[in-house]
Amino acid sequence: MSISLEVLDKYLNAELGVAKIADYCPNGIQLSGRKTVKRVMSGVSASQALIKAAITWKADLLLVHHGILWDRDSRVVTGSYKKRLQLLLEDDLTLMAFHLPLDAHPVFGNNAQIINRLDLVQGEPFGRYKGGSISFCGMPKEAISMVDFAKRVKKCFGGSPLILDFGPKKIKKVAICSGGAPEMIREAKECGADLFITGEASEFVYHYAREEGINFIAAGHHRTEMFGVQALGEHISEKFTITHKFHNIPNPI
Numbered sequence: 701m702s703i704s705l706e707v708l709d710k711y712l713n714a715e716l717g718v719a720k721i722a723d724y725c726p727n728g729i730q731l732s733g734r735k736t737v738k739r740v741m742s743g744v745s746a747s748q749a750l751i752k753a754a755i756t757w758k759a760d761l762l763l764v765h766h767g768i769l770w771d772r773d774s775r776v777v778t779g780s781y782k783k784r785l786q787l788l789l790e791d792d793l794t795l796m797a798f799h800l801p802l803d804a805h806p807v808f809g810n811n812a813q814i815i816n817r818l819d820l821v822q823g824e825p826f827g828r829y830k831g832g833s834i835s836f837c838g839m840p841k842e843a844i845s846m847v848d849f850a851k852r853v854k855k856c857f858g859g860s861p862l863i864l865d866f867g868p869k870k871i872k873k874v875a876i877c878s879g880g881a882p883e884m885i886r887e888a889k890e891c892g893a894d895l896f897i898t899g900e901a902s903e904f905v906y907h908y909a910r911e912e913g914i915n916f917i918a919a920g921h922h923r924t925e926m927f928g929v930q931a932l933g934e935h936i937s938e939k940f941t942i943t944h945k946f947h948n949i950p951n952p953i
């Protein structure tokens with residue numbers, strides 16, 4: 701089966717509530733290629749390696765969390781940015797990216813997926829951003845110690861998470877924000893979380909966590925953002941009977 705790119709783009713923009721979320725990149729189509737989609741490859745970041753893998757696999761659409769157009773970047777087309785564009789254009793491969801809307805979505809979002817995989821119950825919104833929120837808190841279904849919960853986190857994400865166990869020994873409430881959000885540890889403390897999980901750490905976090913008595917885990921930016929795009933790819937594959945494959949380009953950060 702196949703679906704028109706236009707229909708798919710409209711569906712995804714509506715489903716992810718793109719119009720309602722302020723972001724610093726365009727969400728949805730970032731580069732429009734073939735008009736019909738049969739094969740979708742998903743991945744975390746639109747690196748040259750992922751674009752090449754999508755071309756080899758004969759994807760019509762590359763669906764990512766981190767696209768190639770960021771407000772902070774220069775608009776001048778040179779270097780690795782030019783090469784990415786060149787690869788996409790030469791193959792007529794469509795690039796679609798969903799950034800903050802894919803962190804925020806209550807089902808397919810990175811954070812909702814993490815909550816499921818850590819066997820937590822989805823709680824109140826968390827992660828304030830420009831008048832909205834991009835994540836949720838999660839509550840363990842049964843009382844669990846920080847030691848055991850940290851083991852669960854390691855199993856979920858793999859790699860070597862940075863664990864700062866300066867907070868309560870029992871975990872009742874976890875604040876989560878996928879990717880690079882160490883500054884949200886303050887909001888986690890404010891909302892009464894015993895543990896804050898994000899992707900990346902920052903120097904100040906060590907002292908803040910220690911002085912405020914909150915547990916902190918940095919499980920990897922890439923590793924905390926693998927699940928959303930995968931879930932979204934699987935969803936459109938089932939809904940529109942198209943082929944989907946998630947391709948992981950490992951990234952230790």
Ligand SMILES: [Zn+2]
Nearest residue numbers: 879880921925
């Ligand atoms: Zn990210």
